[in-house]
Amino acid sequence: MKVNWLLPIIFILLFSLAAKPVLAQSSVSSDNYEITWPNVNMGAGLPTSSSYKMGVTTGQNAPGLYTSTGYKIRAGFQYIHSIIPFRFSISDISIAFGTLTVGTPKTENNILTVSFGAAGGYQVTAQENKPLTSGAGKKILDTECDATDCDETSAGVWSQNTTYGFGFNMTNISGNDVPTDFVDSTYYRQFADISAPEPAQVVMSSPNVGKDRKAMVTYKINVSTTQEAGTYGNIITFIATPSY
């Protein structure tokens, strides 16, 4: 008799403990999937509103629906029928020059990679938070190149060991996405300086992106005899954005 009474309680307890909670769907799990236009591409989740909870289709084609829902949403690009994540990589985030010798330029490099499937274009811009600066506040100025003809918007030749400062070169590895003023590996620019303030400048871009568009950034530094000893550093920010 006692066993009969206990059995349902044990079952209820077991179910309560073992059953997975039923959660509202907060996202769609697949990275790439196809939702045929003109319905809405909702790549990373379903939209909701304070007054409505929607599926993947909003009312862009039905004339009265906008007034009813109060919004229309489209996520992703209309023409590719899928949502491909926009991806950006930097091969090395630490650019260490080691000990610097007067009149002996040093270079370091890293590789920027952008992947965007077959979707729209992209751009990568760059800027520095300040010129290379020591703890004592001394600066290694941005280079002006051999003929004092380069700045943050246009590159110039920097090949002489008597030209000092800090600059960078961009070289295509795959794709043809580097600004054309980087004619070859001897052409350098200054980084746009946020503290100046100078707006970030495009260092890679393309109206069409495939997989793994790569470009190499070469950082170059050369110091003069008047440069005070110290450890100099700054932060270079690369901003990768897809086009619209």
Add this chain to the structure above:
Amino acid sequence: MKKVFITTTTFLLFTFYFLLFAISANAQSLSLAISPPLLEVMIQPGKSITQVYKLSNPGEIDLAMTSKVLPFSPQGERGEIAINNQPSAINNQFLSWFSFQNANLALGDKFLLKAGGEQEVVLKLRVPENAPEDDYYATLLFETLPSPFSGESGAQAQAKIGTNLLLTVSRDGRPPRKVEIIEFKVLKIIDSFDRPHFLLRLKNTGRSFLKPMGIITITGWFEQKYILELLPENILVNSLRQIQCQSEDNPQPCRINSKFLLGRYQVKAEFGLDQLSEDYLAETTFFALPIKLILGLVIIAAIFWIVRFKLVIDKSLF
């Protein structure tokens, strides 16, 4: 002897183990991915929506991250943007409409994105009742926090990855849509073996971002037709965009895929705004002539003539 054997074997095993399993000192690479890359919203004042974004770290190191929403303006004619890092409070009040709805993460908070991990953020957009009917463009940026300096001179690279938000605030959902055809051109005379490139530049003179949808039709002397489909890319208010074409979902320049063209061709671009129609029409013409072929024939004829002339002279000498 036995001791030597054991020592040698142990040494070899250790060497083999280290060669196989030693971890190389790799450079610290960084990788970020975001989806969806673009969000287009048309919304009434007083309404709100949410959108889930997935930020992932396919790289090998954990990343300290933060987020922000900044306004941008269109730049160039190919969909580039200029992010405004120092938005003025008055002109960019709309930035306060954005927030995160995550339980444990607010917009601007620092968070750790583990190597191989991902973070979902729920972006909420709440448009106030008194919001002016207009277009608003912003980028949701996720940025890595730079690591401490290593103690030697150098730079630290920081990455920011963005996804664009195009927002139209409209009460009736029908903001004025208008474009101006700035240019529709092709080289007037091309070689028959070349593939002509059609340049279509449009300016959005309306009050909301829009997409041109339509085709370019190229008709030859013998009524042969080539059709190129315009790529429905966004043109933002008061900005210009060079329109591309598409083939099998791939953006590409507007070029005819032909091996040989001959004669006069009539070219028509017909498109509508956000829907297929013939509301807008631009026309041009071009001529395709076998210039390279004619030049080649002339050169061959000249060589033939010279050789023949030389032979005649040689014969007359003997």
